Amino acid sequence: MNMIVPLSSLQPGERGVVVDIRGGPNFRNKLVAVGLTPGVTLHVIEAHPYGPMVLFVGGTRLAIGRGMASRVFVRRL
Amino acid sequence: MAMKVVALAGNPNVGKTTVFNALTGMRQHVGNWPGVTVEKKEGVFEYKGERFLVVDLPGTYSLTAHSIDELVARNFLLNGNPDVIVNIVDATSILRNLFLTMEIFDMGLKNVVIALNKMDLAEKRGIKIDIRKMAETLGVPVVPMSAKEGVGIEELKETVYNVAHGKVRPNPVTPTYDPDVEREIRHISMALSQTELTERYPVRWLAIKLLQRDDEVMKLVLRYLGEEKLKEIMGHIGEAEAKYGRAMDLILASQKYEFIDNLMHRFIRYTKSEGINLTDQLDRLLIHPLYGFLALGIVFYVVFKFVFAIGLPLQGVLDDSFSAFGEWLAPHIASETLRGLLVDGIIGGVGAVLSFFPLVFLLFLSLSVLEDVGYMARVAVLMEKLMRKFGLPGKAVIPLILGLGCNVPAVMATRTLDEERDRLVAMFVNPFIPCSARLSVISFISGAFFAKHHALVAVSVYLLAIVVALLSARFVSTFLVKGEETPFVIELPDYLIPSWKTVLLHSWERSKEFVQKAGTVILFGSIFIWYLSNYPLPVGTGSSYAEKIGMFFEPYMKLMSLDWKAAVSLLFGIIAKENVISTYGILYGSADALVNAMTPLQAYVLAVVTTLYIPCIATIAAIRAESNWRWAAIVTVYMIFVASLVGITVWHLGSVLGY
Numbered sequence: 001m002n003m004i005v006p007l008s009s010l011q012p013g014e015r016g017v018v019v020d021i022r023g024g025p026n027f028r029n030k031l032v033a034v035g036l037t038p039g040v041t042l043h044v045i046e047a048h049p050y051g052p053m054v055l056f057v058g059g060t061r062l063a064i065g066r067g068m069a070s071r072v073f074v075r076r077l
Numbered sequence: 078m079a080m081k082v083v084a085l086a087g088n089p090n091v092g093k094t095t096v097f098n099a100l101t102g103m104r105q106h107v108g109n110w111p112g113v114t115v116e117k118k119e120g121v122f123e124y125k126g127e128r129f130l131v132v133d134l135p136g137t138y139s140l141t142a143h144s145i146d147e148l149v150a151r152n153f154l155l156n157g158n159p160d161v162i163v164n165i166v167d168a169t170s171i172l173r174n175l176f177l178t179m180e181i182f183d184m185g186l187k188n189v190v191i192a193l194n195k196m197d198l199a200e201k202r203g204i205k206i207d208i209r210k211m212a213e214t215l216g217v218p219v220v221p222m223s224a225k226e227g228v229g230i231e232e233l234k235e236t237v238y239n240v241a242h243g244k245v246r247p248n249p250v251t252p253t254y255d256p257d258v259e260r261e262i263r264h265i266s267m268a269l270s271q272t273e274l275t276e277r278y279p280v281r282w283l284a285i286k287l288l289q290r291d292d293e294v295m296k297l298v299l300r301y302l303g304e305e306k307l308k309e310i311m312g313h314i315g316e317a318e319a320k321y322g323r324a325m326d327l328i329l330a331s332q333k334y335e336f337i338d339n340l341m342h343r344f345i346r347y348t349k350s351e352g353i354n355l356t357d358q359l360d361r362l363l364i365h366p367l368y369g370f371l372a373l374g375i376v377f378y379v380v381f382k383f384v385f386a387i388g389l390p391l392q393g394v395l396d397d398s399f400s401a402f403g404e405w406l407a408p409h410i411a412s413e414t415l416r417g418l419l420v421d422g423i424i425g426g427v428g429a430v431l432s433f434f435p436l437v438f439l440l441f442l443s444l445s446v447l448e449d450v451g452y453m454a455r456v457a458v459l460m461e462k463l464m465r466k467f468g469l470p471g472k473a474v475i476p477l478i479l480g481l482g483c484n485v486p487a488v489m490a491t492r493t494l495d496e497e498r499d500r501l502v503a504m505f506v507n508p509f510i511p512c513s514a515r516l517s518v519i520s521f522i523s524g525a526f527f528a529k530h531h532a533l534v535a536v537s538v539y540l541l542a543i544v545v546a547l548l549s550a551r552f553v554s555t556f557l558v559k560g561e562e563t564p565f566v567i568e569l570p571d572y573l574i575p576s577w578k579t580v581l582l583h584s585w586e587r588s589k590e591f592v593q594k595a596g597t598v599i600l601f602g603s604i605f606i607w608y609l610s611n612y613p614l615p616v617g618t619g620s621s622y623a624e625k626i627g628m629f630f631e632p633y634m635k636l637m638s639l640d641w642k643a644a645v646s647l648l649f650g651i652i653a654k655e656n657v658i659s660t661y662g663i664l665y666g667s668a669d670a671l672v673n674a675m676t677p678l679q680a681y682v683l684a685v686v687t688t689l690y691i692p693c694i695a696t697i698a699a700i701r702a703e704s705n706w707r708w709a710a711i712v713t714v715y716m717i718f719v720a721s722l723v724g725i726t727v728w729h730l731g732s733v734l735g736y
């Protein structure tokens with residue numbers, strides 16, 4: 001089943017497609033600008049329970065805070 | 078004929094600085110953009126006998142109104158009339174980089190050249206790019222480069238020259254969106270059209286920015302077309318968003334990425350899949366919640382040692398040479414006034430400025446290396462959570478630690494922070510961190526007055542200072558600086574061997590800038606204090622201005638059990654904190670007399686106040702250089718206030734507890 005889940009619940013090695021970003025304009029802009037936008041595919045490289053997550057998106061490696069990752073919604077691939 | 082202007086635009090970390098240096102060599106000038114503390118670099122290159130002025134725009138991911146950097150870049154593109162725009166694109170992350178390119182195309186700018194950098198890295202990763210097709214698809218010239226190796230620089234100059242002279246006429250693609258969005262863009266364009274506003278700015282760009290609710294463009298509409306019109310347009314956008322059930326800026330962004338994705342397929346091929354590489358393996362360790370911190374500790378230790386173990390002795394040597402020079406010169410000057418002014422004031426002052434040079438240079442060298450290797454981003458990731466509790470980003474831990482050595486380079490290090498707001502907070506609290514000069518005061522007092530527990534006493538002063546610094550950071554970031562905390566997402570570049578040329582040039586420029594900017598303040602400060610301590614009669618006679626000032630403040634000092642001599646010593650401490658004890662010694666006749674004159678509690682209060690009371694003059698100069706006079710003044714006043722408050726509290730608390 002292709003479920004929509006917060007990015008923060010993905011495990012290392014999993015892939016997903018961003019479907020929505022929930023947050024204010026500043027927040028959205030910041031994510032969009034670094035390439036996290038609805039429609040893109042991402043690949044989780046690392047996720048420490050209390051630390052940030054490391055992702056691969058469009059040729060770039062990004063670190064993103066847990067709090068932010070929980071406001072990005074993805075469809076698991 | 079005026080020089081043609083070339084603007085360099087690109088994402089952070091694409092190699093903009095490397096390209097800039099390769100183009101201009103040493104012919105560059107670093108300053109600030111008018112009105113803001115965003116760095117502005119300009120340089121000149123020559124091609125076929127013609128000189129071109131290169132303006133380096135701040136590195137940004139997009140051109141919204143959400144950050145000063147982006148606004149600065151965008152305003153220059155719109156209003157600065159550059160003849161050619163060189164958009165530097167990282168070949169290893171084309172999708173994200175072309176987002177900025179599309180924002181530039183959205184502005185209706187034509188004379189764009191793409192410098193496709195890091196081709197060497199792209200090749201290694203199996204990314205195949207058909208340059209001719211890429212240029213054709215995007216409608217602008219594309220120059221493949223490896224700036225680090227100097228590959229492609231001449232071709233870039235040639236292309237810029239050709240575009241500037243109309244020999245090549247770029248015709249950039251217009252980013253287009255879904256029919257629904259296009260309809261909204263048309264609708265808003267109609268509402269705006271045929272006004273003074275649309276003569277000054279491309280109407281399609283205005284419409285797109287309004288759809289994104291861009292503050293600055295909304296202000297423009299308000300100014301040119303009035304409130305009615307703005308309300309009408311924004312009302313329409315509100316309706317549209319309700320219809321699509323999603324914020325318009327998100328819709329535009331994802332369609333822009335889709336547009337880029339469609340174009341990209343025509344000229345790019347990935348022959349290897351993105352696998353886990355060496356960087357990822359290193360990161361398992363370096364941003365691990367446990368090992369990462371251990372590694373961080375080691376890196377800090379090495380940097381700290383490197384900067385201060387080499388820098389402080391060099392500083393001493395320079396200081397001594399200037400003193401020796403002064404002493405040698407003194408007998409040759411007949412006039413006593415002139416001798417004092419020259420030897421104590423000017424030579425002392427210039428010596429103070431130059432003696433900081435090695436420290437500042439070594440610091441910038443270390444920071445550039447950490448940055449270029451790619452480690453700085455990992456520091457940010459590791460420390461983010463902890464530092465955020467005090468209203469600072471993770472990277473701000475670096476200036477704090479450096480402050481333990483010397484606050485001057487530490488304040489300069491705040492410029493590695495990306496947001497103006499964070500820089501202001503970080504330099505505000507830095508002077509609270511006890512530098513090595515204050516260590517000499519703290520260890521003298523703890524040694525002389527607390528024979529048994531001297532280590533404990535010294536540590537307690539440090540802890541107190543660090544707590545004050547962190548609480549102040551919380552306080553300032555909540556009440557004094559504007560701007561919301563920035564959400565945490567950061568690019569983690571591949572680890573790389575740094576380019577020594579870039580690193581050295583960078584450090585040299587920064588250190589030179591420090592001497593230029595902070596030099597005059599330190600010099601005049603030294604002359605002023607020299608004046609106060611020698612007129613009308615020298616200190617020790619009881620009638621110098623310095624002593625009069627001290628006596629004037631005596632009632633205030635009494636609140637924390639200190640006398641006028643403390644006030645005078647603290648005044649001299651503004652030049653350099655280690656002066657506090659030596660001045661005290663002079664006023665009491667000897668250091669022993671000083672020890673007999675004070676109770677341990679009074680001495681402890683003195684240690685605390687010396688640690689907290691005011692940044693030394695070089696630090697004030699550094700803060701001013703990194704921000705402005707107003708901020709330097711606010712820091713100074715705040716510190717005097719906090720030092721008094723803590724001093725008085727410690728005295729009363731200590732007395733009540735019976736010390």
Ligand SMILES: Nc1nc2c(ncn2[C@@H]2O[C@H](COP(=O)(O)OP(=O)(O)OP(=O)(O)O)[C@@H](O)[C@H]2O)c(=O)[nH]1
Nearest residue numbers: 089090091092093094095136195198223224225449
């Ligand atoms: N492999 C490779 N690396 C490069 C090339 N050009 C620059 N770099 C590296 O990319 C990193 C960033 O380079 P800078 O010139 O500092 O980039 P910048 O765009 O000015 O970065 P910011 O100062 O963060 O805005 C450095 O580590 C450079 O050594 C290149 O052509 N190939």
